[in-house]
Every structure is written in structure tokens, then in C-alpha cells.
Amino acid sequence: MQFPESWLRTLANPELDTEQLAHCLTMAGLEVEETNPVAPPFSGIVVARIVEAEPHPDADRLRVCKVDDGSGELLQIVCGAPNAAPGLLVPLARIGAQLPGDFKIKKARMRGVDSFGMLCSARELGLSEDHGGLLELSADLSVGQDIRQALKLDDVLFTLKLTPNRADCLSLLGVAREVSALTGVPLQRPQSQPVVPAIHDRLPVEVKAADLCGRFAGRVIKGVNARAATPAWMVERLERAGQRSISALVDISNYIMLELGRPTHVYDLAKIAGGLEVRWANEGEQLELLNGQTVTLTPDVGLITTQDQPTSLAGIMGGEHSAVTLDTTDVFVEAAFWWPEAIMGRARKFKFSSEASHRFERGVDFQGLTEDLERMTALILEVCGGQAGPMDDQVIRLPERKAVAMRLARCQRVLGLPISREQADDIFTRLGLAHEWQGDTVTVQSPSFRFDINIEEDLIEEIARVYGFENIPDAPPVAPALMRVKPETDRGVHGLRTAMAALDYQEVINFSFVDEYWEKDYAGNEQPIRLLNPIASHLSVMRSGLIAGLVANIRHNAQRQQARVRVFELGRVFARDDSVANSDLSVAGVSQPLHLAAAAWGPSVSEQWAVPRRLVDFFDLKNDLECLLGKQARQLRCEVAVHPALHPGRSARVLLGETAIGWLGELHPRLVQEAELGSAPVVFELDVAAVLNQPLPKPEALSRQPIVQRDLAIWVADQVPYQSLRDTLTQTIAADANLSIVQEIALFDVWRDAERADGRKSLGLRFWLQNASATLDDATVEQCMQRLLDALVQAHGVSLRA
Structure with a gap:
């Protein structure tokens, strides 16, 4: 929010300079983002009147002007501005004047004619970019007056960075109310006497939606002069607050919004003769807005209509159909x-924002409505003339302002300050908060302009703000240091991050809200959880997986000539789950598990001379997964399964024992093509809860006995997965105590004979056998190997390879 300091000081004028006032507001929670002078430094420039303007004898585009600068003698100035004409008041830079950019004015000779100064445009003074001609000044100014004083150019523009909860400070009155409370200076609220109706005309208004509009007031004003000039003081304040002057009626409406925080609207009465109706929109209705945009409406948008034709978006923007023009003579203000809930997010839905919606969705004072409308009426009558009708004020349903209690002891404990009852009482009085004490508990009635005071902590914050955050002593907190012993089996999410970083992955953090097509393409989710108020149209649903975000990260890097990318993310995903109930950390019907996902793309190792280039594959990621799981990797299983985002023949369901914990595989070729990647990334995604706890290692004495190694080459049907053979061997060993000497099993070879037509493959299995107490003899080893082979033959019909 931007405003000139001089405007603020008409409402509250403390004995503080600009810097001190900015600091005071910032420390009270109204951050002054910047303060800028209205005009850059310059000197020696005065108001002057052009007395004569004759063509230059030797230049078609130049004029020789005689200028009165108040010194008693006319100055000769050569000027090339097209609007230089007798009688015009313009800025004159005398000889010796200093213009912005350290440009000094000297006597000049132009095409043989002497020039004793320079007549200035707005751009030459640094006031705007307009350089089409001389800056034309008001005829009310005095010749010879310093231009900085005449135009009040020593003013300062304040820019506030307000938090969303302080809607009451989206006006000069709101900021002045804060200044008054902080400094103790009286608040000079803009006053105007109620307008006595001169006519009896009324406009019928019917409010059909109490959940949209809680109060509606208006009046008819006839015989206005819409072509009347907006007063110079009002134009100056509007422009310095960032508003462009349009016409008197529109300017007055904007002025009331900036001064009092009250968005209003002015209708051309001739275009709404049938009265107004306030209701929710019907599906498919259309309205052309004042900004030229035509919007198609939905039932969650409020409307003001006349004869069932939309005239404006309620609380957002007026329509072009009912807008006032310079020919308007009768208006309805x-x-x-x-209701904030009825306006919130609606403007953003149509991809624009307005000053009115910005205020209404945060909450606007509902009690001072008629007083503000009286001031607006008085300004219209003063500037545009006309006759006003009676005020119609419909109160449908207003917010209930519940009293909020604050315990003084609680306030002292939270702030760490010995705040007395007298100090708290004084602060609430200065803030204009009606309150009543019962012992050491104060009950405060929230005013109608403060939508941010609802709980005890809000009142404590008000105490802290006015007391002064900088006055709170910098004392370290004192609390008993009770150390909690972390279970050794719990490595936590930070342990997972450390492990992933050690595996050469870099962590990324992506938005939890994603594009809807991501959910359909990457997760097969046809009913994603939608956001009620998305920050952008392409971020409209909550993610149910992390893979899509990692692919987007890879694509971003690939487009910037990165040849090898390894990234991971640890974050929450969101899915519908009717079993989830509301709690402090959950939302009913939505499960929010923590997932860990990783993606690798490009060469398996960084390019180097000692290792041939090979693209990362499924087994590289599986190896990383096993390293991440540590001791749990013994229970890791990969079963062939289909995932919407993964290659149908190169993807697997990841299980830990018999529990499914995630997915592993190459990205689907179609998604690879969409991402414009030369090769497929390989990804995995896990449920973090399943891998947070690691079993403690059990120390065992090293055996002194030698290890015996045996290989077993078998033929097996091509469709039989190695995991099935491994499971059979594991179960057989567990069921026979004599087989406990088998320490490890590994697959070291897979071979298919092109000449065989029976659809069988050859697997080479390696076994490590060791007895902790005795050296193994050949008979025992052979008996063990035969027992394992028999189990494979019985379960899978394998045969020894010759």
C-alpha cells in the first residue's frame, strides 16, 4: 500500500520526522518497505508565466518566449515545446538552477538567439516520463514561487508491506489510527455532516443471498455534472497513492476507498431503472467488466443484477453496462x-485482482458503512453538484463480534514482561478496544474494523506491538533441559537425507500442489484432491506421488546442458482416505504419508577415462535402494508390476518382506518423450514410515573355519523369476537345521541358448558355506547342495545344466 506522508499527517501528526515515523510503524508490525521522495533533488526552479511566444527567426520548431518569473523583468527563453503559449504557467529553471542528474542551467545561445534559462517538462523534473510538452501548472499558483513548495514536492511516499490479517490498515484512516495509538497524538477522523435529502427518489434493492451480502446501503443523486474537474488536491493524493485520475465520480469513489478503506460503487441510474438484486450467479452467465474482460460465471460468484441482467461482480468489480460516463446525470451510489468467505479467491479465479476484492476478502468495517457513504455523498455534491435522495440501509446479517478474554498473568508469561494492569488498560484504550476488567482478566470487545482479534494470543500481540517489540529485553529463555534418548533403531528423516546424499543424490524441494494432468499421467489418479484457492491454474491439485516433480527437475537440468542428474525428495503426498479423522495434524478424509523418492538420469558414473560410459539402469537404482535400507535389504523383494508412470517391462513393486513399500523402475517411454529426454530416468519411491526403523546389528564372533564355495548351474523355465528360486532356497534352509551352514547365495550368471526352443534359461548360482565350529568335509557340502537342488527341482522343475 502506497500513500504520501502529508496525507497521513492530516489525520495523525506526531512530532516525529519521516525516518522515525517509518521506524515506529515498522516496529508495530506495519512494515514500511520503502520511503521515496515525490520528486528527485533539484533547485532553482520557479513558477513562471509565458507572456509572449514568437517563432524563432531561424528555426521552425523553436519559439522565443518572454517569461515573467516574478523578478520584475521579463526573461528571454528559447523553447521547442509545442504547447508553449502566452498565459501558460510553467516551471522555469533559472540560470544556476540544478536539475535532476546534476545538470546545471547556464546561459545558452540557440540559433543566434540568447536564452536565459529553460522551461521544463515533467520528465526533465523527474516527476513522470511525459515529455510531450511543458508541464502545465495550475493558474492558482503564484509567479515566482519555488516549484517544490508550489507542488509540495518535498513530500515522501510510504510503501507499507501489510500482513494479510491487518485489513484495517488498507486505508489512511487505519494507518492513522495506528499512529495515534502508538504516539498518543489525537486522531483527526475525516468528518462530514449527514446530507439532508433534497429529493425523495429511491432505488429498490433486494438482497437474496444473506451469505453473500450482510449489509447494503445506497442513495440516489440526481443532476450531477460528471464532467466536473476533480479538485487538484484530490488528484494529487490519488496519483501519489498510485491511482490514476479518471473522472470526478470515479475519483471520489477511489478516494473514499483509500481514505476510509471503504470500497464503493457508482451506477448510472438510467441503466438500472428497474432496481437492483443481489444474488449468487447462475451457471454460464456472462458479464463484461470495467477492465474490458468478459467473464463466464459460476454459482459460487456473487452478482448484482438489474432486471435479471448482471451489472457487477459483488465485491470485486463493476460491469461496463452500468458504468458512469461523462454524460451521466443521475447516479446511484x-x-x-x-462476507469475506464469499469474495475470497473469486477475483483470482478470473485471473485478475482488484482493490475492492483485496479489501473485502480480508474484511471491511461493517458498522461505519453509512457514515462513509455520507462523506462520499458530500464530496459528490461539493464537486459535481446535484441533489441527494434519502439513504437506504438494509442490514441482513452481520458478523457476531465475540468478546475475547485475556489473562494478565498469561500475557506476562508469554511476553516475559511485568506488564501491569494499568499499562494493559492504557494500551487497549489507545487502540480503541472497548474492554472491561474482572480481577486480572480483561474482556475485550473486538471492533467492527478488526477481523484479526479472535483469541487471547491476538490481544497479547496487541500489547506487545504497542508496548514496542524493541523494548522487550533480550533475555534468553529459561527452561529445564530434559534430554530425550533417541531410540537406536530410529534413524529419522534426517538420517535418510544423509544416506541419500552419501549415495551421490542432491535433495530438491518441490511444490505439494501440481498440475492436474501430472496426477493423471504419473499416478493414474482421476480424482485428485483439488485446491479451493490455487495460487496458479497449473498448480490446482495436491500431489499423490513425488515422481512427476523429480522428472520435472531432470528436464529443467537437461535443458541447461546438464548430462547427469541424480536428485531425491523427501516430502508428503496426499490421497483420499475416509478412515482419517480430523485432528491437530490431520484433515478428515485425507491421508498425508511421508514419501522418499529418487531419480537418476544419464551416465551411471561421472564421465572419466577409467570407466566406459554406461547409462544408469534399473539395477543401479536397486543397488542404491539396498544401500539405503542397510540391514533391511535382506528382506527386500522386487515383484513385477505395472505403474502408470513406469515402463511396463522394467518396473517392479518394492516389498519389504511381505509388505509393499513402494515402486522402482524406468520412466514410461511416453513420459520420456513428453519430457524431451534422450534416455529414460530410473526412479524409486518409498513410504518413509516403512524404512525409518533399522534393526540393531547383532555382533557375532568370526569363525576360524574356512568358507567353501560351490556353484550350481541350472535350467529353468524362462517365466520363472529368480526371486521365486531365492524364496524356495531361503524357506528350505530355514526348515532344515543341517542347511544352516549356507551363509550366502548370489546369482552370478544368466544365459539363454539361441538354439533351444523350449523357452528355458540358464542361471548360475553361487553358494557360500561355513560351519562356525568345524571344517566342512566334501560329503557334508555335497549333501547340502543336493538337498537345495532337490528343493528347486520339486518346486520349479529345474534341471542341472551339463
Whole structure:
């Protein structure tokens, strides 16, 4: 929010300079983002009147002007501005004047004619980019007056960075109310006497949606002069607050919004003769707005209509159909209280924002509505003339302002300050908060302009703000240091991050809200959880997986000539689950598990001379997964399964024992093509809860006995997975105590004979056998190997390879 300091000081004028006032507001929670002078430094420039303007004898585009600068003698100035004409008041830079950019004015000779100064445009003074001609000044100014004083150019523009909860400070009155409370200076609220109706005309208004509009007030004003000039003081304040002057009626409406925080609207009465109706929109209705945009409406948007034709978006923007023009003579001025919930996010839905919606969705004072409308009426009558009708004020349903209690002891404990009852009482009084004490507990009635005071902590914050955050002593907190012993089996999410970083992955953090097509393409989710108020149209649903975000990270890097990318993310995903109930950390119907996903793309290792280049594959990621799981990797299983985002023949369901914990595989070729990647990334995604706890290692004495190694080459049907053979061997060993000497099993070879037509493959298995107490003899080893082979033959019909 931007405003000139001089405007603020008309409402509250403390004995503080600009820097001190900015600091005071910032320390009270109204951050002054920047302060800028209205005009850059310059000197020696005065108001002057052009007395004569004759063509230059030797230049078609130049004029020789005689200028009165108040010194008693006319100055000769050569000027090339097209609007230089007798009688015009313009800025004159005398000889010796200093212009912005350290440009000094000297006597000049132009095409043989002497020039004793320079007549200035707005751009030459640094006031705007307009350089089409001389800056034309008001005829009310005095000749010879310093231009900085005449135009109040020593003013300062304040830019506030307000938090969303402080909607009451989206006006000069709101900021002045804060200044008054902080400094103790009286608040000079803009006053205007109620307008006595001169006519009896009324406009019928029917409010059909109490959940949209809580209060609606308005009045008819006839015989206005819409072509009247907006007063110079109002134009100056509007422009310095970032508003462009349009016409008197529109300017007055904007002025009331900036001064009092009250968005209003002015209708051309001739275009709404049938009255107004306030209701929710019907599906498919259309409205052309004042900004030229035509919007198609939905039932969650409020409307003001006339004869069932939309005239404006409630609380957002007026329509072009009912807008006032310079030919308007009769108007209807309206001010209403729109429920914040009914306005919130609607403007963003149509991809624009307005000053009105910005205020209404945060909450606007609902009690001072008629007083603000009276001031607006008085300004219209003063500037545009006309006759006003009676005020119509419909109160449908207003917010209930519940009293909030604050315990003084609680306030002292939270702030760490010995705040007395007298100090708290004084602060609430200065803030204009009606309150009542019962012992050491104060009950505060929230005013109608403060939508941010709802709980005890809000009142404690008000105490801290006015007391002064900088006055709170910098004392370290004192608390008993009770150390909690972390279970050795729990490595936590930070342990997972450390493990992933050690595996050469870099962590990324992506948005939890994603594009809807991501959910359909990468997760097969046809009913994703939608956001009620998305920050962008392409970030409209909550993610149910992390893979899509990692692929986007890879694509971003690939487009910037990165040849090898390894990234991981640890974050929450969101899925519908009716079993989830509401709690402090959960939302009913939505499960929010923590997932860990990783993606690798490009060469398996960084390019180097000692290792041939090979693209990362399924087994590289599986190896990383085993390293991540540590001792749990013994229970890791990969079963062939289909995932929407993964290659149908190169993907697997990851299981830990019999529990499914995630997915592993190459990205689907179609998604690879969409991402414009030369090769497929390999990814895995796990449920973090399943891998957080690691079993403690059990130390065992090293055996002194030698290890015996045996290989077993078998033929097996091609469709039989190695995991099935491994499971059979594991179960057989567990069921026979004599087989406990088998320490490890590994697959070291897979071979298919092109000449065989029976669809069988050859697997080479290696076994390590060791007895902790005795050296193994050949008979025992052979008996063990035969027992294992028999189990494979019986379960899978394998045969020895010759």
C-alpha cells in the first residue's frame, strides 16, 4: 500500500520526522518497505508565466518566449515545446538552477538567439516520463514561487508491506489510527455532516443471498455534472497513492476507498431503472467488466443484477453496462458489506485482482458503512453538484463480534514482561478496544474494523506491538533441559537425507500442489484432491506421488546442458482416505504419508577415462535402494508390476518382506518423450514410515573355519523369476537345521541358448558355506547342495545344466 506522508499527517501528526515515523510503524508490525521522495533533488526552479511566444527567426520548431518569473523583468527563453503559449504557467529553471542528474542551467545561445534559462517538462523534473510538452501548472499558483513548495514536492511516499490479517490498515484512516495509538497524538477522523435529502427518489434493492451480502446501503443523486474537474488536491493524493485520475465520480469513489478503506460503487441510474438484486450467479452467465474482460460465471460468484441482467461482480468489480460516463446525470451510489468467505479467491479465479476484492476478502468495517457513504455523498455534491435522495440501509446479517478474554498473568508469561494492569488498560484504550476488567482478566470487545482479534494470543500481540517489540529485553529463555534418548533403531528423516546424499543424490524441494494432468499421467489418479484457492491454474491439485516433480527437475537440468542428474525428495503426498479423522495434524478424509523418492538420469558414473560410459539402469537404482535400507535389504523383494508412470517391462513393486513399500523402475517411454529426454530416468519411491526403523546389528564372533564355495548351474523355465528360486532356497534352509551352514547365495550368471526352443534359461548360482565350529568335509557340502537342488527341482522343475 502506497500513500504520501502529508496525507497521513492530516489525520495523525506526531512530532516525529519521516525516518522515525517509518521506524515506529515498522516496529508495530506495519512494515514500511520503502520511503521515496515525490520528486528527485533539484533547485532553482520557479513558477513562471509565458507572456509572449514568437517563432524563432531561424528555426521552425523553436519559439522565443518572454517569461515573467516574478523578478520584475521579463526573461528571454528559447523553447521547442509545442504547447508553449502566452498565459501558460510553467516551471522555469533559472540560470544556476540544478536539475535532476546534476545538470546545471547556464546561459545558452540557440540559433543566434540568447536564452536565459529553460522551461521544463515533467520528465526533465523527474516527476513522470511525459515529455510531450511543458508541464502545465495550475493558474492558482503564484509567479515566482519555488516549484517544490508550489507542488509540495518535498513530500515522501510510504510503501507499507501489510500482513494479510491487518485489513484495517488498507486505508489512511487505519494507518492513522495506528499512529495515534502508538504516539498518543489525537486522531483527526475525516468528518462530514449527514446530507439532508433534497429529493425523495429511491432505488429498490433486494438482497437474496444473506451469505453473500450482510449489509447494503445506497442513495440516489440526481443532476450531477460528471464532467466536473476533480479538485487538484484530490488528484494529487490519488496519483501519489498510485491511482490514476479518471473522472470526478470515479475519483471520489477511489478516494473514499483509500481514505476510509471503504470500497464503493457508482451506477448510472438510467441503466438500472428497474432496481437492483443481489444474488449468487447462475451457471454460464456472462458479464463484461470495467477492465474490458468478459467473464463466464459460476454459482459460487456473487452478482448484482438489474432486471435479471448482471451489472457487477459483488465485491470485486463493476460491469461496463452500468458504468458512469461523462454524460451521466443521475447516479446511484452503493456501499455494502460482503462476507469475506464469499469474495475470497473469486477475483483470482478470473485471473485478475482488484482493490475492492483485496479489501473485502480480508474484511471491511461493517458498522461505519453509512457514515462513509455520507462523506462520499458530500464530496459528490461539493464537486459535481446535484441533489441527494434519502439513504437506504438494509442490514441482513452481520458478523457476531465475540468478546475475547485475556489473562494478565498469561500475557506476562508469554511476553516475559511485568506488564501491569494499568499499562494493559492504557494500551487497549489507545487502540480503541472497548474492554472491561474482572480481577486480572480483561474482556475485550473486538471492533467492527478488526477481523484479526479472535483469541487471547491476538490481544497479547496487541500489547506487545504497542508496548514496542524493541523494548522487550533480550533475555534468553529459561527452561529445564530434559534430554530425550533417541531410540537406536530410529534413524529419522534426517538420517535418510544423509544416506541419500552419501549415495551421490542432491535433495530438491518441490511444490505439494501440481498440475492436474501430472496426477493423471504419473499416478493414474482421476480424482485428485483439488485446491479451493490455487495460487496458479497449473498448480490446482495436491500431489499423490513425488515422481512427476523429480522428472520435472531432470528436464529443467537437461535443458541447461546438464548430462547427469541424480536428485531425491523427501516430502508428503496426499490421497483420499475416509478412515482419517480430523485432528491437530490431520484433515478428515485425507491421508498425508511421508514419501522418499529418487531419480537418476544419464551416465551411471561421472564421465572419466577409467570407466566406459554406461547409462544408469534399473539395477543401479536397486543397488542404491539396498544401500539405503542397510540391514533391511535382506528382506527386500522386487515383484513385477505395472505403474502408470513406469515402463511396463522394467518396473517392479518394492516389498519389504511381505509388505509393499513402494515402486522402482524406468520412466514410461511416453513420459520420456513428453519430457524431451534422450534416455529414460530410473526412479524409486518409498513410504518413509516403512524404512525409518533399522534393526540393531547383532555382533557375532568370526569363525576360524574356512568358507567353501560351490556353484550350481541350472535350467529353468524362462517365466520363472529368480526371486521365486531365492524364496524356495531361503524357506528350505530355514526348515532344515543341517542347511544352516549356507551363509550366502548370489546369482552370478544368466544365459539363454539361441538354439533351444523350449523357452528355458540358464542361471548360475553361487553358494557360500561355513560351519562356525568345524571344517566342512566334501560329503557334508555335497549333501547340502543336493538337498537345495532337490528343493528347486520339486518346486520349479529345474534341471542341472551339463
